[in-house]
Amino acid sequence: MSDSVIIIPTYNEIGNIETILNQIQGLNSLFDVIIVDDNSPDKTGELVKEFISKKKYKIKLLLIERESKNGLGSAYIEGFKKALSLNYNYIFQLDCDGSHNPEKLIEMKDSLNSSSDIVVGSRYVKGISVLHWPLSRLILSISANYYVKIITGMNLSDSTGGFNGYSKKALKSILKNNISFQGYAFQIQMKFIGNKLGYKIDEIPIIFRDREVGESKMSINIFYEAFFGILIMKIKSLFKSYKS
Numbered sequence: 239m240s241d242s243v244i245i246i247p248t249y250n251e252i253g254n255i256e257t258i259l260n261q262i263q264g265l266n267s268l269f270d271v272i273i274v275d276d277n278s279p280d281k282t283g284e285l286v287k288e289f290i291s292k293k294k295y296k297i298k299l300l301l302i303e304r305e306s307k308n309g310l311g312s313a314y315i316e317g318f319k320k321a322l323s324l325n326y327n328y329i330f331q332l333d334c335d336g337s338h339n340p341e342k343l344i345e346m347k348d349s350l351n352s353s354s355d356i357v358v359g360s361r362y363v364k365g366i367s368v369l370h371w372p373l374s375r376l377i378l379s380i381s382a383n384y385y386v387k388i389i390t391g392m393n394l395s396d397s398t399g400g401f402n403g404y405s406k407k408a409l410k411s412i413l414k415n416n417i418s419f420q421g422y423a424f425q426i427q428m429k430f431i432g433n434k435l436g437y438k439i440d441e442i443p444i445i446f447r448d449r450e451v452g453e454s455k456m457s458i459n460i461f462y463e464a465f466f467g468i469l470i471m472k473i474k475s476l477f478k479s480y481k482s
């Protein structure tokens with residue numbers, strides 16, 4: 239067992255799951271993987287089960303199966319809790335769709351090991367490193383990040399991204415607080431609480447590529463949740479203290 243684990247939520251990622259696991263296994267450093275699948279109609283979960291039963295991978299691979307599509311945030315919470323119960327020191331998260339290059343995990347782990355408690359893979363820390371996204375989606379993402387910066391006061395250039403890592407201590411205390419969001423707001427809320435609790439956040443430049451296989455689960459509801467939810471989260475934070 240490695241001291242590090244990657245949580246990967248999946249919903250209809252049959253065309254991507256093998257590629258990402260191959261990439262993770264090919265890294266020079268050892269990372270275990272926990273997949274959280276929401277009973278994907280395309281049978282992503284079944285394929286992972288087959289990988290496990292046939293021992294296709296040398297890395298430790300775990301599958302959490304949930305009954306139905308229940309949102310990214312709650313999938314991550316289940317994966318994070320499992321990782322903490324297994325006592326991993328470093329817990330990472332990334333999308334299954336090829337947008338996040340696992341090679342960056344080595345640098346992210348170094349950061350957690352030496353100087354930070356939370357590490358954020360950032361598309362906007364060094365200009366804009368996004369490939370193949372339609373201009374409309376890029377503008378939305380950049381505007382969202384400005385909005386979050388203004389509302390929350392966090393000094394982060396990419397708070398909506400899903401390529402992040404946490405030390406065991408930071409993750410444990412963040413999860414003691416109520417994490418209520420599901421989409422981009424979830425990614426923001428995790429960092430917001432971490433920041434409130436005084437954990438050191440390091441941003442590492444990443445190159446983000448749009449998925450080539452499968453479909454995005456981004457929806458207008460996820461956008462609304464982020465837009466209004468973050469505002470409410472900020473107002474509530476003025477009257478509450480966070481548990482560490």
Ligand SMILES: Nc1nc2c(ncn2[C@@H]2O[C@H](COP(=O)(O)OP(=O)(O)O)[C@@H](O)[C@H]2O)c(=O)[nH]1
Nearest residue numbers: 247248249274276308309310313333334454455
């Ligand atoms: N388990 C689970 N995974 C999800 C859910 N929604 C999205 N995902 C996964 O979360 C990751 C990011 O989702 P994606 O659709 O690529 O969002 P986008 O990158 O914002 O367009 C992918 O690995 C998806 O398969 C969900 O409700 N449940």
Ligand SMILES: [Mg+2]
Nearest residue numbers: 333335337449
């Ligand atoms: Mg994606």
